[in-house]
Amino acid sequence: MSWPTLDLPLLPPFPPMEARLVHAVPVGDAWSYEPKWDGFRCLAFKDDAKVALQSKSGQPLARYFPEVVDTVSRAEPPRLVLDGELVIPAEGGYAFEPLLQRIHPAASRVARLAAETPARLLAFDLLVAPDGRLLTGEPLEARRTELARIAPALASAGLELTSTTRDRSEAERWLAGAVRGIDGVIAKRLDAAYASGERAMQKVKRLRTVDCVVGGLRWATGRERGVGSLLLGLYDDTGLLQYVGHAASFDARTRAELADAFEPIVAASGPGGFTGDAPGGPSRWARERSTEWVPVRPECVVEVEVHHASGGRFRHGTRLVRFRPDKDPRSCTMEQLEG
Numbered sequence: 001m002s003w004p005t006l007d008l009p010l011l012p013p014f015p016p017m018e019a020r021l022v023h024a025v026p027v028g029d030a031w032s033y034e035p036k037w038d039g040f041r042c043l044a045f046k047d048d049a050k051v052a053l054q055s056k057s058g059q060p061l062a063r064y065f066p067e068v069v070d071t072v073s074r075a076e077p078p079r080l081v082l083d084g085e086l087v088i089p090a091e092g093g094y095a096f097e098p099l100l101q102r103i104h105p106a107a108s109r110v111a112r113l114a115a116e117t118p119a120r121l122l123a124f125d126l127l128v129a130p131d132g133r134l135l136t137g138e139p140l141e142a143r144r145t146e147l148a149r150i151a152p153a154l155a156s157a158g159l160e161l162t163s164t165t166r167d168r169s170e171a172e173r174w175l176a177g178a179v180r181g182i183d184g185v186i187a188k189r190l191d192a193a194y195a196s197g198e199r200a201m202q203k204v205k206r207l208r209t210v211d212c213v214v215g216g217l218r219w220a221t222g223r224e225r226g227v228g229s230l231l232l233g234l235y236d237d238t239g240l241l242q243y244v245g246h247a248a249s250f251d252a253r254t255r256a257e258l259a260d261a262f263e264p265i266v267a268a269s270g271p272g273g274f275t276g277d278a279p280g281g282p283s284r285w286a287r288e289r290s291t292e293w294v295p296v297r298p299e300c301v302v303e304v305e306v307h308h309a310s311g312g313r314f315r316h317g318t319r320l321v322r323f324r325p326d327k328d329p330r331s332c333t334m335e336q337l338e339g
Contacts, residue, residue, distance in 0.1 A: 003060065006047040009134040010081050010127055013058035015197030016043055017083075017125075019186060021336050022202045025171050026187050032140065033171035034124055034164050036184035036203055038094050039087035040326045044072050044121060047079050053086075057328030061086070064102040067114045068121050076153035077130035083194075084123040084162070093181025096322060103325045123147065123154065124162040127194060136194040143194070166190075175206060183207070199335070207305050209321055210234075210336045213329045214300045215241055215273025216293045217262055226255025227262060230320065231279055231293055232304065234334045240276035242334065245314030247304050254320075261323075265297045273298030301327040309337045 003012050025033065041056035051072045053061035062069050065086060072082075087094040098117045102110060126147040127136050135143050144164070151161050163179075165171060171185045184205035192200060216231035229248035233241040250258065267273075273296055304318035312334060 003052050004047075004050045006045055006050055006052065008045060008047055008079060008081060008128055009132065010045070010136070012043065012045055012052050012054040012060070014043060014054065014081075014127075015058065016041060016056055017195050017201060018056075018197070018199045018331070019201035019203035020199040021338075022187075022204055023208075025168055025175065025185055025204050026202055027168060029166070030189050030191060031168070031187050032144075032164055032166055032190050033168065033174075034162050034186045034188070035174050035179055035182040036186045036205070037085040037087050037122060037162070038096050038181055038183050039085040039122075040099050042068075042084055042086045042121060043127075044068075044080075044082040044084065044123075046072050046075065046077070046081070049073055055326050057326065057331065063107070064104075064110055065114065065119050066111065067118045071121065071158045075157040075159055077150055079128065079132060080126065080130050080150075081128035082121070082123045082159075083125035083127060084121050086119050087122055087181070088117050088119050089181075090117075091180075100323060100325065120158070120160060122160050122162045124164070125194065126150075136196065139191045139193060140188050141190040175204060177206070183209075207321075208307070209303050210306050210309075210318075211301055211303050211324055211327055211332045212244065213241060213273055213298045213332050214262070214296050214302060215243065215298055216279065216295045217258075217266075218246075218293045219259075220255050224252060224255065225259055226250070226252065227258035228255070229317075230258070230262075230302065231274075231296075232302070232314075232318070233273055233276075233298070234332055234336065235330060236276060236334050241273050241298055242276035242312065243274050243279050244309075244312060244334075244337075245306075245316075245318055246279075247302070247318045247320045249317065250320070262296055262300070265299055267295040267297050298329050301325070301329055301332060312337065 043054040045052040187202040212232035215233040220226040220228040301324040303321040
């Protein structure tokens with residue numbers, strides 16, 4: 001899918017500012033806090049009637065969220081670039097699974113889901129002002145002031161701004177569950193410019209989760225067809241995908257569904273995804289031995305819940321939380337294990 005021709009000082013694909021995982025909300029007057037919404041990161045580019053939506057990994061999203069394209073196009077400002085989160089309301093909060101269902105090639109299905117479970121864009125940053133000014137070099141406090149100034153014009157089209165606070169105790173309440181539909185808190189320095197492609201924000205998750213690349217799998221033992229465990233990798237600072245652990249303990253239905261998902265990307269030869277440490281010698285023939293594994297092309301990202309990690313490995317098995325098709329596998333780095 002190609003990008004539309006836009007007359008803006010920023011054009012897609014543009015690497016968004018990213019967050020580094022920490023384990024406590026930072027303290028101090030220099031920080032501003034936001035809920036970490038349970039959705040897809042999205043940059044929205046608007047040039048009059050032309051709109052582009054971009055994922056965190058730099059991929060076009062417009063065809064999957066036509067209702068959001070329509071909302072952005074109806075916004076009063078003639079041009080702008082917003083950074084935000086795509087969410088789908090559900091039961092007083094937001095649901096992630098309906099977002100996953102949108103990443104589908106059939107236009108008819110996308111149109112049906114857009115009508116049944118419409119998505120919203122929650123904006124939290126302004127990178128290009130309506131008058132065409134580039135704001136990425138301005139401090140967050142100035143960008144937020146400009147975003148608040150145009151909030152009524154955005155709201156008239158159905159665009160919302162995310163909640164923010166400078167009160168750390170309120171951020172702690174969010175983290176404790178006072179707000180539904182979030183999976184953590186984002187902290188940003190008020191004096192910081194927009195650092196494209198850098199981990200310049202901090203995020204604290206309600207659960208300790210890590211985004212991993214699936215580099216291999218073990219087939220379930222016995223007669224039932226299915227996946228017994230997913231073998232997980234993270235990229236080190238030299239670009240090698242290192243084996244860090246596994247996710248297992250799937251029920252029969254999940255084992256079969258995982259087999260359907262991964263059989264098309266089982267690697268034809270070689271070590272599959274792992275280019276650094278691997279979990280042992282792969283075998284393509286013996287599905288009955290649980291110690292044997294098959295390589296998988298490093299294309300799939302999964303989020304897993306982790307109880308303890310040390311020495312660059314998960315000390316125990318992890319729990320599969322969800323697939324993350326919105327994430328670039330190369331963004332899954334060992335930095336997530338720090339702190």
